[in-house]
Amino acid sequence: MSALLHGGWEWIMAQRWLLAVLIAMGFALAFAIPEYNLFNKYIQLVMMYVGINIILTVSLNLVNGYMGEFSLAHAGFMAVGAYTAALLTQKVIPVAAHPALFPFAVLAGGLVAAILGLIVAVPSFKIRGDYLAIITLAFLMIVKSVIENIDTIGGPRGIPGIKRLTTLPWVFFWVVVTVWVVRNFVYSKYGRGVLSIREDEIASDLMSVNTRRVKFLAFMLSSFFAGIAGGLFAHLLQFISPRVFDIIKTTDILIMVYLGGIASIAGSILGATVYTVLLELLRPSTVAAMLSWLPEVIFDPLNEHFIQHLGVWRMVIMPLALVLVMIFWPRGMMGLREFRWFVPKRDLAAHHPLTAREKKHGIPNDH
Amino acid sequence: MTTLSEGIVYWLQQMLNALQLGSIYALIALGYTMVYGILTMINFAHGDVFMVGAFFCFLAAVYLGLPFVPTLLLTMLGAALLGVVLERLAYKPLRNAPRVSAIITALGLGIFLENFTLALAPYPKHIPALLENVTWNLGGVSLSSLQVLIILLSLGLMFLLDYVVHRTPVGMAMRAISWDKTFVPLMGVPVDLIISVTFAIGAGLAGAAGVMYGLAYPVIDPYMGIMVGWKAFISAVVGGIGNIRGAMIGAFILGGVEIMVTAFFPSTYRDFVAFTLLLLLIVVRPYGILGQPRMQKV
Numbered sequence: 001m002s003a004l005l006h007g008g009w010e011w012i013m014a015q016r017w018l019l020a021v022l023i024a025m026g027f028a029l030a031f032a033i034p035e036y037n038l039f040n041k042y043i044q045l046v047m048m049y050v051g052i053n054i055i056l057t058v059s060l061n062l063v064n065g066y067m068g069e070f071s072l073a074h075a076g077f078m079a080v081g082a083y084t085a086a087l088l089t090q091k092v093i094p095v096a097a098h099p100a101l102f103p104f105a106v107l108a109g110g111l112v113a114a115i116l117g118l119i120v121a122v123p124s125f126k127i128r129g130d131y132l133a134i135i136t137l138a139f140l141m142i143v144k145s146v147i148e149n150i151d152t153i154g155g156p157r158g159i160p161g162i163k164r165l166t167t168l169p170w171v172f173f174w175v176v177v178t179v180w181v182v183r184n185f186v187y188s189k190y191g192r193g194v195l196s197i198r199e200d201e202i203a204s205d206l207m208s209v210n211t212r213r214v215k216f217l218a219f220m221l222s223s224f225f226a227g228i229a230g231g232l233f234a235h236l237l238q239f240i241s242p243r244v245f246d247i248i249k250t251t252d253i254l255i256m257v258y259l260g261g262i263a264s265i266a267g268s269i270l271g272a273t274v275y276t277v278l279l280e281l282l283r284p285s286t287v288a289a290m291l292s293w294l295p296e297v298i299f300d301p302l303n304e305h306f307i308q309h310l311g312v313w314r315m316v317i318m319p320l321a322l323v324l325v326m327i328f329w330p331r332g333m334m335g336l337r338e339f340r341w342f343v344p345k346r347d348l349a350a351h352h353p354l355t356a357r358e359k360k361h362g363i364p365n366d367h
Numbered sequence: 368m369t370t371l372s373e374g375i376v377y378w379l380q381q382m383l384n385a386l387q388l389g390s391i392y393a394l395i396a397l398g399y400t401m402v403y404g405i406l407t408m409i410n411f412a413h414g415d416v417f418m419v420g421a422f423f424c425f426l427a428a429v430y431l432g433l434p435f436v437p438t439l440l441l442t443m444l445g446a447a448l449l450g451v452v453l454e455r456l457a458y459k460p461l462r463n464a465p466r467v468s469a470i471i472t473a474l475g476l477g478i479f480l481e482n483f484t485l486a487l488a489p490y491p492k493h494i495p496a497l498l499e500n501v502t503w504n505l506g507g508v509s510l511s512s513l514q515v516l517i518i519l520l521s522l523g524l525m526f527l528l529d530y531v532v533h534r535t536p537v538g539m540a541m542r543a544i545s546w547d548k549t550f551v552p553l554m555g556v557p558v559d560l561i562i563s564v565t566f567a568i569g570a571g572l573a574g575a576a577g578v579m580y581g582l583a584y585p586v587i588d589p590y591m592g593i594m595v596g597w598k599a600f601i602s603a604v605v606g607g608i609g610n611i612r613g614a615m616i617g618a619f620i621l622g623g624v625e626i627m628v629t630a631f632f633p634s635t636y637r638d639f640v641a642f643t644l645l646l647l648l649i650v651v652r653p654y655g656i657l658g659q660p661r662m663q664k665v
Binding site: 070082126136251319327330 | 457461472474475477594634639643
């Protein structure tokens with residue numbers, strides 16, 4: 001049975017055209033779901049948060065997973081993107097032009113975040129490891145502090161009443177763009193450079209990898225997509241303040257990256273989805289709705305003694321589950337592995353002899 | 368005694384406040400730096416151990432009605448136990464796992480401790496005054512007995528730790544393990560025990576910091592450990608992570624910078640100036656003040 005399942009999975013992963021079909025279906029669904037209300041508003045909202053979290057996770061994985069640094073600045077880039085986009089739609093772009101110009105506001109947020117990403121990349125030339133982690137943490141705190149001290153953009157009060165312009169198709173579009181760009185980058189010449197920096201920076205420098213340019217590009221791409229996610233997030237939550245983008249937000253993204261596994265796009269997609277959905281599933285109202293088919297004799301006491309208290313305890317259960325996952329599964333769900341869909345054909349071909357040998361010796365291969 | 372000029376009095380007063388804040392940071396930073404020195408792992412749950420320490424202090428002072436000294440000892444013991452339990456249950460299984468798994472586990476444990484405390488104690492708690500606070504006036508500088516106690520007690524604990532690490536067999540074992548993990552066990556050093564002792568000492572010091580923080584700033588809540596913990600971590604890095612004396616120096620520098628910024632600028636600039644200085648310092652001295660650059664071999 002399990003061999004059959006495994007074989008089936010192998011077969012699906014080998015059909016590369018399926019990915020294109022899935023993306024097309026995804027787009028069709030992204031337009032259809034809000035149009036015909038196929039799911040209720042709450043599920044649509046969760047889907048959009050899942051999408052935004054996938055963008056954040058995949059882009060952070062580029063620096064923390066593929067390049068092997070430990071950046072804590074992702075929420076800072078997200079804040080920059082969110083504030084740029086929100087200020088553009090609130091103060092610059094007239095209301096009538098909102099739907100047409102909203103994508104450009106998001107794009108502008110991403111670009112500003114990318115420029116700041118370059119600034120963080122510069123110290124990373126000299127500094128590595130925990131010290132670079134501190135620099136990124138300092139960057140996050142400085143961004144937060146600067147926003148708090150500029151009164152014209154709301155200071156510590158933030159920007160309330162942002163128009164809700166983020167829609168499911170836009171989120172899906174940016175998820176596809178993020179995955180596509182990061183995947184192509186990782187399997188490009190520069191991507192090899194990124195991987196070689198993770199394995200050994202000095203050696204890769206000696207092998208004539210231009211580590212500075214590679215780091216510039218990686219940090220810029222990563223922060224660009226964090227800024228995009230921030231813009232989408234601001235126009236979904238409809239309220240942003242410096243407190244939204246604090247160290248706790250970064251911790252959330254880190255957890256999604258390492259839960260999914262480093263250096264894996266598939267892992268990041270899975271990690272972000274599983275984490276976001278599980279947190280939503282543990283909400284009292286969701287659990288109550290899921291168990292409402294139970295007879296009243298069982299449901300009522302369960303509801304009264306257990307489900308109603310879940311609100312406080314879900315943030316206790318979740319990190320505990322994370323710790324257990326890390327202990328029994330230290331590489332996360334897909335650490336250093338990848339769906340074959342995302343791997344270019346020439347790489348699969350390069351690995352083929354190895355795969356054949358693994359099969360012969362009965363070593364399970366990595367898909 | 369002639370009164371000093373106002374400027375100097377203000378400076379002295381702020382220096383005193385800086386010493387108080389710096390000693391609390393230092394006690395927490397020591398835990399970070401000791402664990403890093405021995406396992407090269409950042410124990411991000413450490414700031415939350417400090418928070419739990421403050422809550423232990425609250426429990427001992429309010430529910431058991433204990434006076435200061437037993438409260439302090441009980442809190443340190445409780446925090447040390449918590450540290451050992453975390454190490455044994457969560458970090459030990461991950462000792463040979465990829466480094467990031469341990470970091471994420473630590474982050475997860477931190478969130479767990481915060482929210483577990485929040486679930487049990489939903490509202491901020493107020494620690495009662497355990498000691499009679501006397502304020503002396505020395506030529507315009509007001510000096511409270513609480514401040515003196517916090518500074519002296521912290522310095523005492525730091526010197527004790529310095530003695531333990533540099534002059535006792537346990538300390539020698541710690542330094543040996545941080546030097547080399549492959550051959551030291553072959554010399555008969557009980558590695559697991561020494562690592563647990565390290566966690567116990569670090570967490571106990573964080574517990575003591577929790578008591579002192581609770582006495583100096585009596586309102587405690589489950590999220591108080593986050594910022595204080597990160598700042599203590601920064602202190603440890605500024606001093607050169609893994610270096611115990613460096614952590615103390617870094618903590619006093621950070622405490623000093625924070626207090627001075629608040630004294631001379633609007634207080635909302637505190638984090639901005641403190642973190643910018645930190646950034647510059649790391650760019651100029653990437654290994655911290657007392658840290659040694661490690662040779663990287665290819």
